[in-house]
Amino acid sequence: MPEYAKIFTYEVDGLSYTVSLYEQDGQILADISVLEGSMDVNAVYYGDDDFTGKSDSLGGPLNMNGASLDGVKVQWDEAIKLSDPGIGPEGDDKDTYLHAGDTLTVELDADSLDAIDIFGIRATSTSTDEGSIKAVSDDPAEPEYPDEPTYDKVFFGSEFSDTGAPVGGVYILAEEPDPNTWNNVFLPEGTEPTFENYLDYFTSDAIGGDVSTLQGVAFYETDDEGNLNEVFRFDAPEDGFQSSEEVLGAYHDALDAYEEAQGTSDPGADLMAAITLDPDLDGHSYDDGHDQEEDDLELA
Template sequence: MPDYAKIFTYEVEGLSYTVSLYEEDGKILADITLTEGSMDVNALYYGDDEFSGTSESLSGPLNLNGTSLEGEKIQWDDAVALSDPGLGSEGDEKETYLHEGDTLTVELGAESLDEVDIFGIRATSTTTEDGSIKAVSDDPEEPVDPVEPTYEKVFFGWEFSETGEPLSGTWILDQEPDPNHYGVTALPEGTEPTFENYLSYYASDTVWGDVDLLEGVAFYETDENGTLQEVFRFDAPEAGFQSTEEVLDAYYAALDAYEAESGTDGADLLAALSIDMDPEAEATAEEFSEADDYEFV
């Protein structure tokens, strides 16, 4: 997914969309995504928040005449024509006709993202009462990078028992024990213990971990009582993993499923560790707690 810098939103009864701006290869691009309804995107308008100078306009049905913001007439810095109104013979297969969930990417003529503070869309064949819109969006959201959960210990499992206990594989800790009498594998000093960093280290020339050997990956944390607990795990597909990218994709899918089931997002993942542990799971966790000082190979 692109690294979005600004996200405009628009919502009326029967129709809603987002316009997400980003820079790529020196170009300013806009992803227009329908979140509800459908519409034929005929023209785009944008400008900064200084209403001075001549306003750009497209002729005929592509104009955005009459739009204002907080009672002040908008001065548009640029306009982009995309299509004429009417679906014609193409029907809902028309390139600029968006269904719910569709995204249309358009290059803007702006030289900088700072030049886009207001965004307008002229659309027809919309699922609104009037059947068309002259939409204006301002005050864009600036996305915040999501917080990646971190883990105290990760087990890259080559074999698990029928009841799910780790049998063979590689344990990696977030920090090396001091003293490290048993040569426990740990992330290099100063490495943030996200799964992506664990996986990169597992597959590095230092550990020589093969992803195609993986039967599954399990994540552990120590709760407030000092007991090692499994947070969650994910299994390899039947054909196994072929690359670290496949392992990472499976991790994020498992994390999404965990968050959906528990109602916990990644940033709050560790706060849910000690909730509803059953006696058998707690006993298993205590057994692995005693095994902290060695690595399965």
């Protein structure tokens, strides 16, 4: 799900929906999601909270004439036609006809999210008594998202032993140790140690990592005594990862499972928490912050 910046709401008898705005790849997008009822979204209107100047408008049945906010006529900065009124022969299969649970994504011609304070929808074939709406929404909510988890170290594993111990791959630390005796790989200074940033660095030209070679990824945190312990990991699918997006999806699934396990049972017994190295392997333990010597791992 995108990380929404603004969420407009609208609710009348028989119909409620949200319009959630976000930025992606340099584009301003709106997800129109029906919560109750149904409607055929024919046009969208939007603008800032300055109602001076000429208002943009679509002609005929797609106009927003008479639309007001707190008794003040709305001045729209942009209007976009999405479809003609009437569901026609397509019926419920019309692209712009939304039932409860449906979402329509619209690209907006806006320079920034800050330029959108008011959002309007012109819809027909609605589940309201009137059968159509000229809806105006303002005062959007700005959702708060929990901070992404951070990790002191992440292991991108291309090989594990039969007992699950890391054998080949790339360890990346959140910060450069002082002294950096073992030439550990670490995130660029100032980089927040979220998994997405670790993954971006792993696949960057600096590391040259290839997600298709991964057998699994392990995550480490420092305990109260200053020791690095593995807290959870996830494995690659049988046919491997094909993209970074697949790796991120597997990570979020594993994180959800780990957090659920922590809340319902002994976290020390779940998801290989606080795993130690295979005792048959030479090299350093997880405790010392750099694991095995570089020669023992196939570092990229």
